[in-house]
């Protein structure tokens with residue numbers, strides 16, 4: 001090892017990094033998409049040390065008595081920024097932090113909200129999913145996102161939802177639904193009954209290619225069921241802050257259906273998973289951002305699932 | 312781990328905490344774990360040749376789903392009674408359990424080839440070490456960047472895998488086998504293959520390790536493929552390999568897991 005030069009560089013870089021963090025924590029842009037419903041728009045990027053994993057749509061809903069945070073952000077700092085922003089919008093206290101699922105861009109801000117009187121709510125499998133993924137996620141955060149996470153950052157739900165749960169925020173009720181395995185095995189959606197706003201988290205991707213980290217068949221089934229939900233608008237986990245319901249489902253549903261059809265026929269004709277990953281669904285490339293980053297993995301996950309679908 | 316590596320680990324960790332930025336760290340294709348400990352631990356004192364004449368390993372450089380990375384090991388020559396591959400061991404340097412699997416072959420395997428799906432926890436080399444019938448060791452390796460943004464090397468739907476646990480099926484190319492030549496066959500095993508690597512303090516729901524440890528495939532009672540497997544094998548373990556039938560007969564698979572469960576399945580092969 002050459003002792004001197006690297007150390008100098010190290011100090012300068014560490015300083016720059018601290019400045020970047022300090023300036024970042026102050027604010028977050030939000031839009032009011034329906035009365036009392038606020039969304040911060042994410043970006044269609046892979047999580048990295050520049051965006052620090054802050055890529056998902058996150059936000060909050062304000063009632064007369066309580067605020068419910070819906071997804072806390074992709075980094076501890078984004079959680080703090082969201083908290084500051086809520087304070088700038090309303091003096092109503094935060095009573096609930098709802099996580100739509102386990103993915104890092106939706107949960108890493110949780111710790112910022114941990115306080116007496118704040119309840120964390122998620123799918124009944126969310127706690128287990130956090131525990132299973134935490135060792136890998138922590139290492140990824142350190143090596144790819146540029147921050148360190150302790151076990152405390154993974155705040156599991158103290159109110160696990162098995163089927164549905166109604167949350168009274170004072171003057172408005174949120175209906176939470178725990179879904180069977182779809183995008184992940186711990187997806188939770190939120191319907192604000194007062195404004196007819198359906199917050200789907202990553203059950204809905206728009207623009208950003210859908211990512212199958214649960215079950216392709218299960219996800220398509222849930223999309224079918226979701227269509228009958230009475231709502232006026234929807235908030236996707238990735239995409240615009242708000243979109244027309246249920247029209248917004250079309251792109252994702254078409255992509256997933258095409259995957260299903262083509263993978264089934266690949267399995268039937270005796271193709272290997274490697275061949276399927278190379279060949280399937282390439283015609284959908286122009287429809288999606290981050291296609292090259294997630295399409296092949298979608299095939300791998302779905303192929304392994306569909307090999308067993310007749311059993 | 313000796314004192315020197317421990318000390319350097321501490322240094323690396325401190326640097327990581329201070330700096331916490333991957334762009335600023337040296338990101339080489341590091342072989343420290345292999346050279347300093349694994350090689351000696353798994354192949355004590357033996358010479359390992361890195362040559363292109365024995366086996367080849369194919370893995371994606373960028374593993375989109377770290378929980379399911381397709382891996383293929385192909386041999387450069389057919390299995391004959393005079394010269395064959397006895398065993399292929401797969402090691403993933405930077406996984407929590409680097410020893411991933413070990414496959415025994417016989418001259419009757421036809422071709423000493425295996426394709427499977429594995430979990431990758433980090434940027435790491437995966438290496439296949441083949442032992443030939445003359446007792447020599449030959450290695451091929453590939454570098455894999457476990458990536459995938461939001462996914463993790465765990466199963467995506469544990470419940471589904473559990474519901475079918477122990478189910479197995481063989482898949483052949485077409486319904487007839489070709490006699491006296493290598494026939495490709497795929498063995499699908501349904502098993503959640505739980506790693507036990509979770510962070511227990513987060514959730515009260517603890518999932519102890521539960522994974523397949525042994526796979527034995529025979530044709531008419533003679534071994535075709537015998538494998539010892541560990542937690543790096545993806546949920547619902549899947550193996551593609553070859554066998555050489557000389558007549559009609561029964562292809563049978565018997566597996567064991569670390570909790571003492573035994574499962575078996577068989578399929579009649581007709582030419």
Ligand SMILES: [Zn+2]
Nearest residue numbers: 101103202461
């Ligand atoms: Zn997600």
